[in-house]
Each structure stands twice: as C-alpha cells, then as structure tokens.
Amino acid sequence: MLIVLSVGGSILAKELKPDSFQGYADVLKELSKEHDIIVVTGGGVAARDYINVARSTGANEVDCDFIGIDITRLNAKLLISALGDAAYHEPPKDYKEAQSVLSSGKIIIMGGVIPGQTTDAVAAILTEYLGADLLVISTAVDGVYSADPRKDPKAVKYETMTAKQLVDTVMKNEMKAGSKSPVDPLAAKIIERCNIETIVMEGSDPQNVLKVIMQEKKNDQKRKSVDLGTRIVN
Ligand code: UTP
16 A cells, blocks of 8 residues: 555654654554555644744744744654665655655655645645555544543544544634644645545554554455544545
C-alpha cells in the first residue's frame, strides 16, 4: 500500500529528544519493507514558540505561517537524519515534488508547504493527489471525541465515524475557545471531499503506529474499528 502518515510535532518533537525521531525511524524502516511511505512532520512546541515571538515582534500571520513551515521542515530533516540512507535526502517543498521523488523508492519525509493550513491538511491533500491507499494521523489524542476530552468529562470517543461526522465534530470543537481538535478543519473537509480512508490515532509510542498499519490489508478493512484510534469510514 501507499501510506501517508502525518506525525504531529507534539508527538515527534515534544521535547526535541533524539529518541522519538529514532523510534519513528525504526518503525518507518519496518513499515517500508511492505509499504511505500510518505511522512508529513508537524512543528510542535518549537513552531508555536517561534510563531509567538514573530507575532509579538510584528510579523503578519502569513509570515508566521512561513516560520511554522520552516520548523516543520526542520523536524522533517531530523527524521531524515535518523533514517539515514532509507530516506529521500531532502523534504520535498510541494506536492508535485513529493510525487516526482516517490519513484526513488525511499521513504519520503516532508513538512509544510504553503501558508494558511497545517501539516494534517498537507497529508490529506497528498493522500488524494498521490492516490494513496491510507492516511494515518498520528496525534496526541487517542482518536476523535464528541468534545474535547481534556475539557469535557462526558466526551466519548468514536470507534468509527463518517467523514461528514468528522467535519461536524471538528467544526463544533474549533468554535470553542482554547479547544484543539486532533484533525484540523481543512484536513477534515478534504477527507470528506475526497473520501479518504483515514485513521486518527495516538502516536506517542511509534510501535502502536506500526501495529495499526500492519493490521491493515488493502481494501478489506474498511468500516472496521481500529484498536487504538478512530477510523473515518465513507
Ligand atoms: P503544524 O502542522 O505542526 O500545526 O504546523 P499544529 O496545529 O501546531 O500541529 P501539531 O501541534 O504539530 O500537531 C505548524 C504551523 O506551521 C504553519 C502553520 O502556521 C502551523 O500552525 N504551516 C504548516 C503552514 O502555514 N502551512 C503548512 O502547510 C504547514
């Protein structure tokens, strides 16, 4: 299968330690024995810190986004470094470049591409553009909840949900101050528009990502819930 994996910066670079990059690199090498993989890395705390300083010193929002993109690409470069020869040597700068380097047979690692979105949206667009079989969003929450579980004790986790339900849930949560959905609204809209086969899961232990993806068999898992997250069904 061709798989696009979005790894949130909050997972990969929570404390900027080598272990999380090495842990993901080991898992990606294992996955690449059976699958073609493209990874989109997020920016995490560093992106937020850099953006906050830029905003405070007068940068406009698009400039802040460019700074965020740079940080996501730095995280991509750290993951490339941990992968060594198994990875394509540079993060592609856009979707077309990602497509053209796919034929290298290497694991492709990239960050953000254009202002106004997050890396979840990059991953969703890439999945559609490349005709990938599966999008996996590895994030800090163990799936999609009816409300923000950190704020609402009555929030329930969806085992499976439709893309339309995902869009509605994400929009509802995003409207509440301080809430952050595990999938950003643009990514949710693209998943809905393009019927993208998607799993949202907690990825702080990369071995769980390996487990979930290894359980997937092309086209015969649809509509089944996953052990460790939420499956978006169409
Ligand atoms: P992230 O995708 O990391 O956003 O991009 P995030 O919501 O902070 O996700 P986590 O916490 O890592 O899971 C960091 C920032 O980079 C810019 C945006 O400003 C985003 O908030 N960015 C990223 C873009 O402008 N365009 C992109 O394509 C990607």
